[in-house]
Amino acid sequence: MGPVDWLAVGLAALAGAACIHVWYDAVMPLREGQSRVGVLAVVLAMLVVATMMGHNFARVGAERLAEKPWLFWMMPVGFALWFVAPALVIAQGRLAVGWKERALDAAGWVLAFAVMGTVFWGRS
Template identity: 40%
Template sequence: MGPVNWLAVFLAAALAIAVGLVWHGPMFRTGRQLFPGNSKRTANYGVVGLVMLLASIMLGHNFARLGEATLAAKPWLYFMQSGGIAIFFVIPAVWLTHLRQSTEPLKRVVDCAFWLIAYLAMGLVFWALA
């Protein structure tokens, strides 16, 4: 196992948060801000940051396990791994949560697409900083 690229971990989490701010703000105006405004605004920033940081740490560990030589020979693995985790783990969980809440299908698709784009953006950071 190679070393975890901690710079990429923190930058990937920051980029995922930035994608969320744009996605739920000016891009789709979902009516649900990434950081809902209320009296506990700082706590919301912390929760979102923690979730994205945990996802990024998990990806960083995953890429360290694959190793630099493998990733240099097969750079598509950055996107295959990050997108695969989103498609096969995160998106089904988000979809089922929306289904239980009887959310309309278009909102489900927009929210699930956000997670795919956020994970692919994190993979992009790891690839760029390899």
């Protein structure tokens, strides 16, 4: 296992938080009675995700990532598609959220994870 790029972890967390913030403002405006999650909470949550990504990339190793740079997107987007999106769809179904809003929410998270992978790629 190689070293974790902690600067990339921090930058990816900020980029992912910014991405999801812009996504929610542009694509998913608030409905009556809804409120935004605080910015600090979003950044901290994305820091947890970015830490996991940084550890994952360190486990793969710089040499393998240099040989296969698509892994910078395949791993985070795959995680978002196969774990995060289904969890959102199931959880929001319990809250009577419509399918369109669930799909848009999941798409925002897939995009945020792709942006975070791009940050790690840029730092490699």
